[in-house]
Amino acid sequence: MSPLLRITTAGAVLALVGSICSSFCQAQTPVLVKDINSTVAPYDSSPAPGRGSAGPWEETNRFLQVGSYWLFIAFDDANGQELWRTDGSTAGTVLVKDINPGTASSSIRNLTPLLGTRALFSANDGTSGSELWITDGTTAGTQLLKDINPGTTSSSPSYLTAIGARVLFTANDGTSGTELWVTNGTSAGTTLVADIRVGASSSNIFAMGNLNPVTAIFQADDGTTGQELWRSDGTAAGTMLVKDINPGATTSRPTSFYSNGSVAFFQANDGTSGTELWVTGGTAATTNLLKDIQVGTGSSSPNFAYAQKIGSDVFFTANDGTNGIELWKTDGTAAGTTLVADIYAGSSSSSPRYFTMLGSTMFFAARSLDTQNEELWKTDGTTAGTVNVAELRPGIDGSFPSDLVAFGGKIYFKAYQSFDTFGYELFVSDGTAAGTQMFKDISPGPNGSSPRYMTNIGSKMLFQANDEMSVGIELFESDGTTAGTKSVLDIRPGGTPNSSYPAYPAAFGDLVLFSASDGLSGIELWRSDRTAAGTVQVMDINPGPASGSPRYMTRYKNAVYFSAFTIANGAELWKSDGTASGTVLVKDINVGTNSSSPQNFTVHDGKLYFAATTATEGSELWVTDGTAAGTLLVKDINPGTLGSNPLYMASYDGRLYFAASDGSAGSELWSTDGTAAGTALVMDIEVGSGSSSPNYLCVYKGKLWFGARTTAAGSELWSSDGTTAGTALFLEIRAGTASGSPSYMTATDGGLYFAANDGTNGTELWMSDGTVAGTALAVDLNPGSASGFAQMFPRYPVLGKHVVFSGSAQGTGSEPFVSDGTALGTVMLADLNPGSSSSSPGDAIVSGGAVWFDATSPMFGSEPYVWWTSRASATAFGESCGPAFPTLESQAPVIGTTATMSGKGFGTNPGLLYISPPMVGSSFLGCPDYVGIGTALFLAPVVGATYSYPLVVPSTPSLVGIRVNAQAWFLTLPTILPVQTTNGVELVIGV
Template sequence: MKYNFTLLFIIAIFNFSTAQTIDAKLLEINFHEDGAPQNLTASESGFYFTATDGDFDKYGRELWHSDGTVKGTSMVKDINPGGNSSAPNSLIWLNNVLYFTASNGVLGTELWKSDGTEVGTLMIKDIRTNNNDFNGPSNLLAFNGKLYFTATDGINGSELWTSDGTESGTYMLKNINPTGDSNPDGLFVFNNNLYFIANDGTNGVELWKSDGTQSGTAMLKNINANSTALYVGNQFLIMNNNFYFFANDGIKGYELWKSDGTESGTQIVKDIRAGNNFSQLVLKGAVLNNIIIFEGNNGINGAEVWKSDGTESGTSMIRDINNTSSNSIMTYNSKFIEFNNEVYFLADDNIHGGEIWKTDGTAAGTILLKDINNGNSSVWIEKFHVDKINNKLLFFTTNDNSSERKLWASDGTLDGTLQISNIKAYNGSGVIESFLTIKNRTFLSGENERNGMELWSTDGTVSGTSLFADVNYSNGSNPSKFANANGNVFFRAGSTPYGTQLFKSDGSIEGTQLMKDIIIDNLSDIVINGNLFFSGANSTNGYELWKSDGTEVGTVMVKDINPGNNSSMLNYNQTQLFTVINNILYFYADDGVNGFELWRSDGTESGTYMIKDIKPNSGIYNDGSYPRYFTVLNNIIYFIADDNSGSALWTTNGTASGTVKIINLNDIRVLKTVNNKLIIVAETSGTGYGPRDLWVSDGTTAGTKLLKTFADSYDSDIHITTTLNNELYFVAKSPNSLRTVFYKTDGTVEGTVLLFDETTHPTIPDFTIKNILTCGNYVYFSVQDELSRTDKELWRTNGSITEKIAEQEANESSSIRNLTCYNDNLLYLAETFPHKIWLVNNNLTKPLDININVVNGKNFDGVDNIEELAASNNNLYFAARNDISGSELYITKINTSSLGISDYNNSQNSTIKQVTVYPNPANQYVIIKSVNDFEIVKFQLCDSTGKKIDEQLNKEEKRELKYDVSRLQTGIYFIKVTLSNGKINDLKLVVN
């Protein structure tokens, strides 16, 4: 087959020029949200755990795996798809497979297994069919290469089950209670047999054992012939070929028992509390060499620390720590653990409160480790963990009467017991403390203010404790209100625990930081001598004048104009207006006495003062003159203010005597300087509801005159202004159609020109003009569909030609928005959930779409979206939201020289062809010809990347030009032809 390689090359280049991609970097600010890792379980390749993605609920709580590195930490599988949790639990590693329970949202909680891959994470068996609740298998335990657990199939009740990891090999081992639930619990292995407690429906809860077969599963001994013998919650402690527990024979109450695994060898050790009383319901203790240390109560001394060697005579109280009849052992928070040949536990000696004690089994060796919570207040410890590699006892505890439990470590000495980190244990419900020591470190879940509850690691020292993996950081900072100063971008963003505050970024991750713990609502690009000025508030003062040089120490309140917690400036999302003239800041402020009046500041407290009380006595009515719209004409400052006669044009030289009124005009809304004139928008009729018309002034009363009126009795609604080439562009309302129209003016009658209306430039039926912006050689504006309130079209004008350059489909809900000028390139967003940025400039007749590649984070998909754009020098910042980071800050740079100059396909299909180029393809020359009566003014030749390689003016004003292409290399080129009617035509040229 013969291939047309020229055509393939064209297609490849064309695709490149119409689908550009730029790199962007995520500048994460708010890392807070709880991954809440728990159930840490060691495996051959690292460890498994469960975690949640938090409030955004993309996955819920699911199974994760880590190989011990941050990059190797990821979710294994979204078992319950979407935002619901599969709630994996009871994780256990057996035969290089992880077993656990989970719910896929359809079949309820069942038995699962995983080899660490998504495809290898499977449900083993639907044990209880037609069930969708969380009452699934429990008490998982490995024994002789198989898994044993408690489960119900909905027919036989809660019984003992076993599994070899296959569906057929998963079955009920024995129906212990044929008429109900036997509820096996407390499973443990001793001398190659499985032991547990169960209720056969006849003998009550008794001790059972199994060799893993049905026939080999039987009650060990009927300890209490008339009732239940054991409570759930016993620690079965194994020591010297016996295991120990608390049981009730119906005669002596609940006391210490032991068993060698035979009926005859299952016997009481000692009746610690004489008579049919109970010493304790369940055994809580630890093994220390050849004795067990446990909590006992003889009925005289209260709950104290005891020991036993397995004989009656060798079972005794070690020490009466609380020498009253009260308990020393904190029965509500009883914990025992062996560490370095001593047992550690919690006790209260009636002096220090509940604290950590330790014992070597002797009275003299039973001592307080440290008074962590000073005075008689007690510590609260949920769990002890022994790091045998680093020889440390780890725990979270309260201290200094704080309710927060911080991470501590102990080497068993007073001085070696100290807080090693400010991270906290979770202070809510549903998260179980979890520690796991592997690879010379202990991994644990801990909470700090910046990251929330996440995965940490420690070697038991202060310096060796750090965040390991921030599993969930979906709580975004929602950056907004961008302002530029000194090469930095300042903005408003939220971070836990500070809330919405002032941030700045220099474009680097380390240079993106909180400036100060202050409240801001709006920012504007007001910079004097390297300081950004803005309105802000703190915990002491209301909204006042602040400045920042980009450092925390240099971010300070300039002056408390309205003392105390009152505000002198606008707040709560109202925009405070500032104007800089000759390095002096002009604004209005309320000092609490005079109302909102004219103020100035040079950035110092002494240089910040009221210039003049233009509207006396207005402060008592919370009113003022509200000076605004400051501008300069011939080195004189002009502004608008409201005195007792209404709104007026004023001038000031910065002094009270030099602040004078020029002329009263009703309801002044705009004041701009263009072409050495003041352009004013004011209501002419004096009625307050008449049209707003254009006025022009030279700054004097006599020189202030009506320039143009738009209607007799309807508000012309002149608003949204910008300037280009010393002309004012503005939106008004047509007195005829009552639709918005677009004008420009140079301050003269003949220079006030209509540029756009529905007659001269047909557009959508019910429209209004929105979002005007000067960028490069054009003023851009969007046209909004009033019915859907979405901006459907993008237009531009240079004052001579007004043209539509982009439009949305009528049935789309998306809107053209967030127009931003970046190095003379207009950028905007268009889609409902934008993943890309659109660009158009002086050299483009149609916008280009630019895709974003996030180099250090997730790329945008689905309902992820870019929210706001902000240009700062050569940097483009934008806020964007995704399900991983929430709404966060990103930075990129756009190099327009590397972008194609036109989307050729779009321009050719959406405009009438006015220029032709032939022959095409060509190798010697081409003819560029205008197909109508308009002459060719000039043309540009660009390569496939958009780089201009030639430009020629048509001085002879011909409609046809001949151009030599023999010197060009084979490839794709673009010709940009400008006609005498102002239209620009883009054409593709193939040189072969």
């Protein structure tokens, strides 16, 4: 007998079905599937110089030496962020003082040396506000120097600048405003120097620097001359306006000071020449425009933040208006102020920075036309001697060297060669291309250790680095060998569990395919049979610690299709059958290393549709039959490189609907029959170039439902029968131009669920029976105007009349819920991250009678969970076979009820409805077979353009948990062949 005609009685069907599953997991709370990433993310102490942002780069980015110690700030759980010291050894790295006792931090800033044996800084002890402190590196010698603004109010000392045996700074005593102060390291010697702007107003001192070792220059406003150049020797008599560079109340804003012996260079704007290079000897007569580098009113904006000196020349950056921001030098004369080299030829800027001396050679980072982006350069001060040292990352990306320091006769710096492999790591250079290389991969993998604050302390180099697999962001040292490059001390031990971040799950028979990271291989393709032992990596698509980042997994043709990234091809179209050998690239759509980034996969009429990006078309609508040759552009809806950006696809009534923009009508509702000619705009809802942005398209009760925005009504709920005339606003949830913002429309046996905000109850769960009168708020999880932040999952997990979603009830964070649309029937599955913290459940699907989702817990981080439920479900999967492409859907088989199975048939040709044990599926006579037609049991005949069958489910509790696949096979009369099959439906009997 032909397998197509195998017939059995209903009793035999039930008998077989009853024998498929003898037991069923009845756990009613979610359980962890597996802690895929069991590694720990170490806590960070984040040691830093604590020297503030004002001042030359080399000063603010190095640890400060006080006597035989180097000071820094760091965080630990017992003391907060406080003052620490180190001599470069583990034993010699200790907390200096917990200035703000307990776990609070003292907010240390502006560490500044005082005669090399002590340091001044601002800090807040929790009682006095932010005030001036002093330290000699010992606990006893660290104390509040003076409470300048008495009580809890802060004086906020800033711009600390050493002048001989004293330090100038700004502070606010609560009476005189923020003005100039001085200290000699004693409370009595800490006094207001001058109330430059008399009274409670502040003189707005800014950008303080040295004129010479005993005199400071700065920008201040006395209320008459605007922000101009001032000087001070720390006495009232020696504090004066140097020159009103921009005469009158207008401002010259002098800044970027660099002391060069008895004179200082800076930038200022005299109101005529723009912001240009000036020089001062501390008097009006010696304060002059040195050179109008960008001639006229334009500004060259000379910058001395990275300045260094070679011989008698000071090197800085400026923009002459022709060559961009480039490397310049000055000997203090106009004739001797010249462009060193136009590194990035033409008007583009090389933007040199991080100038660092090694002998008589200055190293720096710069961009050029040849290297395309930032690489390591050096100069001897001549044009010919300004050369690229090495191109560590060839091409347009650049290695972005930074944090340069001279140590042991070489230059050490931070750079990266490949984010996919190394991330930012510690590099070294001897000034040659061959001698420029990664010094040590401190934290293997694409994140890198990001070394910072490199400081030469003689026999060692200190720096901050992140060894994310060991100690986190801590203090490191190096003696110039790889073995001697290691953590000094794990100041903040311990850590939090790392997460695997499972995402994009797809049910595939008894398996779930998804993306996750085990902490070693990056984010890659995994599979699970919902047990810990059966949860394994399928394939390391992008080998090593870099990520293949598989996304948007969708079942089609007995495989799962998705986007994945490799270095060779970028993010392209892949498929997998759950094995490494069966995981392959389907097509490199955007040929080469660039990505087509396929996404929004939707099965329709036997094919898989998606959006993909190419260099010539931008993001457009594509289709595949699972082969490279059959992967094609459907239509270039918006000709040119901008793309139509198709989104939110849904199969409805023989056509595929989606949102797209043709470049004229904005993002609107479109549909296609799979051909370019048959791809057309359904309706320009927001007429003109504006976008209605149709979203979350969903089929329910013979209509297409979605959210869309108009100027008049905001974003509200719409419905469509696929025609222009039949596309209309269904309900304005929030009256007026404000938006109800319906989202994540999800069809169930009990109604259409979605999240919306009516302006009274916040964002909550709503439900509709397809009528205006039957559309209402279902559950107010967080009563009142506060939001429960109800959010359905993008893969729409449905259990008959129930929907699974995430939300926040009073006293909880975002947790998983299930609802039948009533308050009593809405239940939190578990408070996985107890209290007000959130487990942030996401990416839920129904698979094999269970709900699979990811969630975050304090013990495991973000990992996969499964909820074995006794609730019934009916989940469609796979594709149908053409040319008629019949369909099958079903209500959930609840015991003691009749579940209607229905679909689109094949005209007057007869169909046979089969059921079988669950299976992945295969192919038979060119059509998908989801029931194993050779052994499947015949359930009932069906016929007609539309058909239905009442599946009677006995009131037998032992049937709960039974799983079967269902599929209809249609015959072509009178020859029987070819057959045409529907998609599959997984039925799980439940309550």
